[in-house]
Amino acid sequence: MEPLERYRPIIDDFEAFLAACERPLGNTVRVNTIKGSVERTLEALADDGIAYEQADWNPRVVRLETDSPGSTWTSFHGLTHGQEEVSAVPPVVLDPQPGERVWDSCAAPGGKATQLAALMDDRGTVVANDNNLGRISALRFNAERLGATSLAVTNADARTYSLKRFPFDEFDRALVDAPCSCEGTIRKNPDALDNWNEGHISSVSGIQKGILRRAVQATREGGTVVYSTCTFAPEENEAVVQHTLDNESCRVVDFDLGLEHSPGLSEWDGETFDDALERAARIYPHQNDTGGFFLAKLEVTAE
Amino acid sequence: MSDNDGQQFDRLPATAAERTVEGRASREEVIDYFEDRFGIPPETFADYTFWEKGAGKIWIYAGEASTPLGIEAIGMTCLRTRQEHWKPTTDFVQRFGQFATDCVIELEREQARAFAAGEDQNLEWWDGDWGYLIAAHELAGDLEPLGIGLYVHGELRSMVPKGRQRDI
Ligand SMILES: C[S@@+](CC[C@H](N)C(=O)[O-])C[C@H]1O[C@@H](n2cnc3c(N)ncnc32)[C@H](O)[C@@H]1O
Numbered sequence: 001m002e003p004l005e006r007y008r009p010i011i012d013d014f015e016a017f018l019a020a021c022e023r024p025l026g027n028t029v030r031v032n033t034i035k036g037s038v039e040r041t042l043e044a045l046a047d048d049g050i051a052y053e054q055a056d057w058n059p060r061v062v063r064l065e066t067d068s069p070g071s072t073w074t075s076f077h078g079l080t081h082g083q084e085e086v087s088a089v090p091p092v093v094l095d096p097q098p099g100e101r102v103w104d105s106c107a108a109p110g111g112k113a114t115q116l117a118a119l120m121d122d123r124g125t126v127v128a129n130d131n132n133l134g135r136i137s138a139l140r141f142n143a144e145r146l147g148a149t150s151l152a153v154t155n156a157d158a159r160t161y162s163l164k165r166f167p168f169d170e171f172d173r174a175l176v177d178a179p180c181s182c183e184g185t186i187r188k189n190p191d192a193l194d195n196w197n198e199g200h201i202s203s204v205s206g207i208q209k210g211i212l213r214r215a216v217q218a219t220r221e222g223g224t225v226v227y228s229t230c231t232f233a234p235e236e237n238e239a240v241v242q243h244t245l246d247n248e249s250c251r252v253v254d255f256d257l258g259l260e261h262s263p264g265l266s267e268w269d270g271e272t273f274d275d276a277l278e279r280a281a282r283i284y285p286h287q288n289d290t291g292g293f294f295l296a297k298l299e300v301t302a303e
Numbered sequence: 304m305s306d307n308d309g310q311q312f313d314r315l316p317a318t319a320a321e322r323t324v325e326g327r328a329s330r331e332e333v334i335d336y337f338e339d340r341f342g343i344p345p346e347t348f349a350d351y352t353f354w355e356k357g358a359g360k361i362w363i364y365a366g367e368a369s370t371p372l373g374i375e376a377i378g379m380t381c382l383r384t385r386q387e388h389w390k391p392t393t394d395f396v397q398r399f400g401q402f403a404t405d406c407v408i409e410l411e412r413e414q415a416r417a418f419a420a421g422e423d424q425n426l427e428w429w430d431g432d433w434g435y436l437i438a439a440h441e442l443a444g445d446l447e448p449l450g451i452g453l454y455v456h457g458e459l460r461s462m463v464p465k466g467r468q469r470d471i
Contacts, residue, residue: 034398035397035398040442040443040444041443043443043444044443047442047443070469071469071470071471072471073442073471075469076419076449076467076469076471077397077442077447077449078394078397078398101367123350123365124365125367126366136375140375140376143379144379144380144394145394145467147379147394147397149351149363149364149365149378149379149398150364150365150366150378151366151376151377151378152364152366152368152374152376152378153374153375153376153377154374155374155375165369165372165373165374166367166368166369167367167368167369168367
């Protein structure tokens with residue numbers, strides 16, 4: 001927990017935050033509406049004697065009382081997919097519509113890409129990209145299991161992504177669920193902080209900046225880009241968005257979030273950020289008993 | 304006629320008459336197969352395209368793409384052609400099997416469990432066709448497809464791929 005000490009000045013009720021980080025996380029699944037309705041899936045869970053609770057902010061996110069969420073009938077049928085509660089937030093904020101062209105720039109293993117497809121009623125095009133071929137096989141497995149027929153899977157570096165292979169030259173929306181230092185996953189992976197160091201943060205933030213800039217460039221004017229990470233480090237969050245604001249045509253916009261959260265920071269470590277960054281959201285583990293997350297919603301503007 | 308290039312996705316020709324690649328199935332043949340064998344109405348596929356990548360591997364896709372296409376995947380694999388008996392995939396059957404009316408074998412809970420675990424079982428009572436069947440069971444008041452099985456000589460063999468098998 002040592003590395004998290006640097007956040008003491010920015011997190012309200014820091015002791016509650018640390019205590020939450022020590023607690024393991026329960027099992028949550030997302031109901032995959034490509035394959036069945038929420039009602040029917042809940043009925044199937046109840047028939048199997050599995051107790052559940054729907055999240056207040058999203059009826060498709062369900063907490064399960066079981067030690068083996070992977071060996072249920074709903075999981076076998078692809079009616080449910082194991083996905084952490086906060087990890088289901090970015091696709092909802094991106095709000096893709098049926099028929100649109102959507103880019104998931106860092107998509108493996110595919111929890112969010114398949115959720116995007118479900119939100120679009122599996123109609124339209126979700127380009128699910130990842131630069132790691134090994135993780136792409138997990139993405140493909142999940143896509144087929146969940147029946148997502150609107151996914152196109154590519155294996156490329158998102159920073160230099162080319163749309164040449166598609167019959168369109170820009171996306172309506174893009175999600176950048178960036179590689180990060182993963183501090184917010186400490187409840188799921190107790191060793192998440194073992195190799196933590198500031199050098200890693202600064203090198204990964206360079207990659208994040210490159211991917212977010214490319215996402216803004218590849219999205220049409222008036223389109224939406226959501227940037228998310230599962231980490232607390234401002235160098236990987238507000239600073240990445242700030243860098244993109246400084247170099248690309250876009251602005252930070254407000255969004256509704258049914259979960260408790262804190263606003264984005266206006267300064268960190270001597271660096272000040274645009275006031276608009278307060279529209280970003282920091283979700284801390286003690287606020288909703290989840291993992292940690294950061295989200296910012298951008299609108300692409302005219303050059 | 305050219306040969307199939309296993310490295311890229313090629314869209315299936317609409318009909319056999321438009322075929323340019325040796326041995327490639329046409330869209331019409333694929334849709335006819337799903338209708339003849341399983342009674343799946345052709346309209347089910349109106350908004351989908353079919354593609355081949357890898358010899359005989361057919362993919363079903365709802366999004367936009369131009370042909371040929373050299374990427375990792377589009378949509379899902381749905382059917383294996385270029386063999387005497389065409390074989391649907393378990394993932395396809397789980398996604399589109401609810402539209403089937405023929406060659407659907409309904410299993411009791413324990414039989415469904417064995418099927419999901421990848422086990423073969425004797426089911427002498429089946430008096431329908433032999434060959435590839437859609438196995439299904441009742442889930443929350445409706446019939447839900449489990450996957451593809453091969454029925455021969457009184458035995459139903461589960462074709463659920465290893466990675467998809469579960470002990471439930
Ligand atoms: C946080 S994970 C994505 C999780 C995924 N969105 C999901 O919901 O299942 C970040 C991903 O970014 C990928 N990645 C890292 N650098 C990348 C790059 N330069 N271009 C594309 N993907 C990259 C990693 O391989 C990793 O799979």
